[in-house]
Amino acid sequence: MPRIKQDEPDTHRAMHVVNHLRTLIENGDLLPGDKIPPEREFARSLKVSRASLRTGIGYLAAMGVMKVRHGVGTFIADGPAEFGKTSFSLMGVLHGFQSWQMFEARLILESHLAALAAERGKQEHHAALADEVAEMFGAMDNPSDYIVHDLLFHRIVSQASGNPILAALIETIMSALYDKRRKTVERSIDLRESAEMHREIYRAIRARKPEEARRLMEEHLRMAETAQGMESAADRKAAKTARMGKTARVKPSSITS
Amino acid sequence: MPRIKQDEPDTHRAMHVVNHLRTLIENGDLLPGDKIPPEREFARSLKVSRASLRTGIGYLAAMGVMKVRHGVGTFIADGPAEFGKTSFSLMGVLHGFQSWQMFEARLILESHLAALAAERGKQEHHAALADEVAEMFGAMDNPSDYIVHDLLFHRIVSQASGNPILAALIETIMSALYDKRRKTVERSIDLRESAEMHREIYRAIRARKPEEARRLMEEHLRMAETAQGMESAADRKAAKTARMGKTARVKPSSITS
DNA sequence: ATATATACTGTGGTCTGACCTCTGCGCGGT
DNA sequence: ACCGCGCAGAGGTCAGACCACAGTATATAT
Structure with missing residues (x-):
């Protein structure tokens, strides 16, 4: 039961990975604390490049669903629920x-x-x-x-x-x-x-x-x-004046490291 | 003011990117709706590989802070606040x-x-x-x-x-x-x-x-x-019986695509 | 002249494969 | 028994080529 069209990732490879893991979790094949296979191996088995696999894992890790430990492995989060x-x-x-x-x-x-x-x-x-x-x-x-x-x-x-x-x-x-x-x-x-x-x-x-x-x-x-x-009063007032620079563009100069 | 030790990404390159963007946002250099420079260019200016840059961006995108549009560019989220x-x-x-x-x-x-x-x-x-x-x-x-x-x-x-x-x-x-x-x-x-x-x-x-x-x-x-x-009652009961397979390991067979 | 294709350009997405760094652990020396 | 060195396994980074998509400019047909 392939779940397509998640939300943001307009990409599909990484999404494939996410959905695969998601399904494994929902089916109980992966429980909190479990370790997933090494990237190289897992990537091969999913028929995607390691890079894409990493993208997908990164997505889940960012949401706190997975935990990556350098030099050790990647695990399903086990602590208490915790949003970003x-x-x-x-x-x-x-x-x-x-x-x-x-x-x-x-x-x-x-x-x-x-x-x-x-x-x-x-x-x-x-x-x-x-x-x-x-x-x-x-x-x-x-x-x-x-x-x-x-x-x-x-x-x-x-x-x-x-x-x-x-x-x-x-x-x-x-x-x-x-x-x-x-x-x-x-x-x-x-x-x-x-x-x-x-x-x-x-x-x-x-x-x-x-x-x-x-x-x-x-x-x-x-x-x-x-x-x-609490400067609530001050905040409240300041709020109105702020937030009105709606034009959008980039200032590479200030962005460049 | 380098913000180190975010939460999960134990990596530093990607984190560097995240912190850099974070700072830009906090300083108001980047406003909602703004477009960031193309990956190749931005990566060069930050002195990191495009891959690392993408990792960082992916992290922020996963949290809904940034929005990536294939073939168009990467932007700062502008819609209403929305958690994952x-x-x-x-x-x-x-x-x-x-x-x-x-x-x-x-x-x-x-x-x-x-x-x-x-x-x-x-x-x-x-x-x-x-x-x-x-x-x-x-x-x-x-x-x-x-x-x-x-x-x-x-x-x-x-x-x-x-x-x-x-x-x-x-x-x-x-x-x-x-x-x-x-x-x-x-x-x-x-x-x-x-x-x-x-x-x-x-x-x-x-x-x-x-x-x-x-x-x-x-x-x-x-x-x-x-x-x-609502099967609240049923749920409540089922909850107890479940959740007691605490052992942790991987069953590659069932994980493999 | 208008409208519909077509090609081009810019930007993100993926792949490959080599190399770096970190962790954990075992082996050997003291 | 202890300490330390080094290997192996796993994630992290890199470089560069190539793919896919969106938007726009351009050519062609009507």
Whole structure:
């Protein structure tokens, strides 16, 4: 059942490779973690040049479906679902994503995530959350350490939600947000207050109180947004003035290395 | 400012190309719709082989940041933000995304989208929505036509939300869901009732009643989920039994073309 | 003069086959 | 038992020729 006409690759050789692999994955012939045959060999068996095979693999690798390790081999991704974070940030600059939009998306997703985590979270998640909260209290005098456990906490919540799709989405957004945050100065957030909010969220989740978890998470994020000096207002204004150089052409001089 | 260590491509030549382009984009030297120099020329100027250049471009193209048109040239993507839909479906089979999870994600995102659309929708959106509703009523005896306008309606709502990030996310999920739906039989949904629900949503949006729009959309989606014979229950059960062939190896025989 | 072929040019797509680099691991020396 | 050297396997890069497609200019027929 040859699947033709994917989306962008207007090419067909590479597409053939992609579809072949896709089929193998869908049929369960290839499972996460599996290694595919060496390029030369695989290329021969598929009757395409190694170059084309590589193009196809590159396509899948770029999407995070496959993982290529120089000198070792090519494997099917096995980690948690993960959309192109690189893609997201690129798309961001390209389409002028703004902080307030990211925050809005995060707020919506994560508040629901917290509610779901409260409904479905398992003991292991509760334990992991407790650990992170503890770590946060212990790292209140070390912002860079603190932020790590902050992220971890939110990641665990997303896993506890039981919906890998939502988890993957929020993960993508968070990483983009993290990139931005890392660039700005380590603002003087009140880490103690932050830690306490996390603790409350944790308690709500453990107590299986979805609505409360949802509300707390929402509150926490709103606070984080303003506290971290989101220039949302400024962004919003700047947005209009920008984005109006629609003419298209190339300036080889500036592009040339 | 060389950005090293992207994510997956452990290679450096191709990465060099990606970073170079990334920088050009971030600096505004390349705007959406722009055409980059011909491969041969560009490769020479970057001092890499054409093959490596192509690898890098392929990476960006796979993420939807660039658009390659055979016989024409390579351009910076200019359409609306769009994450790898292909990626999503691949990831789906790979991580066993299930329908109920997709629906859950859709429900959360789209209900908020409706609320935001009610808050921020502009006249143009209202008009477009009205058009689609009209088309839906006119295509009630033609399911395949109907579904097109159904999708269009939801897409317009996402645009009216004013948050391109959320719009892109829901778009990705919807396309995955659409793929699934297309495969199953054209269920006998009550198109008239569906059309009327859309009309009500439209009215709530036009009347700028966020909460009502939110509620209606939620209701609509829940109904759609059950009406379309979601095998959520079955899925859920099947999920557990599956996914336990963790051993990893290759069966060249079955992989070979 | 208009319209339909046809040829040309520019650009991406594929192929070949040789060579480079990295990883992992085994063999041998200490 | 330990360390290090080197081989083998796998991916990464390269060069250059050639193929395929799209758009345009040109020639030819009506």
